[in-house]
Amino acid sequence: MDDWLIYRGTGEPDPERMSLLPEAPAWRRFDGTVVPYEVPPVDSTTRRRLGNGAGAPKVHSEAAVELVNAALYLRRPLLVTGEPGSGKSTLAHAVAHELGLGRVLQWPVVSRTTLRDGLYQYDAIGRLQDSQLGPGDGGAQPDGIGRYIRLGPLGTALLPTERPRVLLVDELDKSDIDLPNDLLHVLEEGEFTIPELERIADRQPETTVLTDDGARIAVHGGKVRCRAFPFIVITSNGERDFPAALLRRCLSLELSAPGAAQLAALVEAHFGPGGEDRNHALIERFVQSAAAGELRPADQLLNAIFLVQLASGGDAVQRGELIDMLMRPIAPRYR
Structure with a gap:
């Protein structure tokens, strides 16, 4: 109820x-x-x-x-x-x-x-x-x-x-x-x-x-x-x-750290309708990397999405390197 x-x-x-x-x-x-x-x-x-x-x-x-x-x-x-x-x-x-x-x-x-x-x-x-x-x-x-x-x-x-x-x-x-x-x-x-x-x-x-x-x-x-x-x-x-x-x-x-559904809602709120669909691969990549036991704040995902969208005309490999740098773990999880 x-x-x-x-x-x-x-x-x-x-x-x-x-x-x-x-x-x-x-x-x-x-x-x-x-x-x-x-x-x-x-x-x-x-x-x-x-x-x-x-x-x-x-x-x-x-x-x-x-x-x-x-x-x-x-x-x-x-x-x-x-x-x-x-x-x-x-x-x-x-x-x-x-x-x-x-x-x-x-x-x-x-x-x-x-x-x-x-x-x-x-x-x-x-x-x-x-x-x-x-x-x-x-x-x-x-x-x-x-x-x-x-x-x-x-x-x-x-x-x-x-x-x-x-x-x-x-x-x-x-x-x-x-x-x-x-x-x-x-x-x-x-x-x-x-x-x-x-x-x-x-x-x-x-x-x-x-x-x-x-x-x-x-x-x-x-x-x-x-x-x-x-x-x-x-x-x-x-x-x-x-x-x-x-x-x-x-x-x-x-x-706890936000899961896939919470991250999708966050992306929708900041990037508008369809934000989850357009960035589904990045969300999945972030969730999988966070599950490895390292601390990854959610704003790293938002930063990566924003800059990748700006650089959408660039080479895919370069974008991949950019994502790796932006979503680098900041520390091991302490809990």
Whole structure:
């Protein structure tokens, strides 16, 4: 029975299905006061990942679709592991595209990333410099401290909006040892404070700040508390283990390398109707070589198809050599 599925993984936009999502379980309800906020539509990043076909590629398994729905129902983050090129990041964009949840908020994680980077940034130096200028030189702005605060991707995702935002926390395994633990409170409580605003809340209870979308929104009392918990996809290449406390707060999904049917759907999405038929031999060659136990990301196949089409007037042997170079394995499989 598929009646319970909100996200169906069809690749076709169906934003009305979000209205079928029932109320959150009691232990995952949040009471932030809804604020008017116009969420930007999906942008070029999503279109680039999903292709230019009629719909998004149907590249994820039934098990992946069911876990996406479990995360939507339970208001829990989805921890997605898998090899590079298995479609981990694409999953977040596919959900946003199909359910009409707007622009995907992206938080790429590196070794220097801290929790505050995801929540907000405060430009104290810029504020100090402006304080030394006169009004005619751009200083002493009427919007005060809010001019120097910008919410990060996680902070923007936690704004109290009617519908959940989609947040992609990309490659959490690249972070330092503290970040996974630092995330625990925010993921559990769905809120955070901005100390710079909290300190002045008695004199200035409302401050307008910039969001990750580039819009402006009022923050009350220096605290941001969500209403609809965001749909969060946390990706990992499996290069490290995460603390049990984080795993408890997430639903775990492991994606395998895409098979022939998933690759065919990907090619159709990026190269239009008939793309699979025109490139069937290349798809089969890629699948067979990937089955040999070496890591071959799916974008290698897309690169090969694109360049071979451009060089279609060349010699077949030269094209074969080009394919060999483009689809060279990048590493042995580590799983």
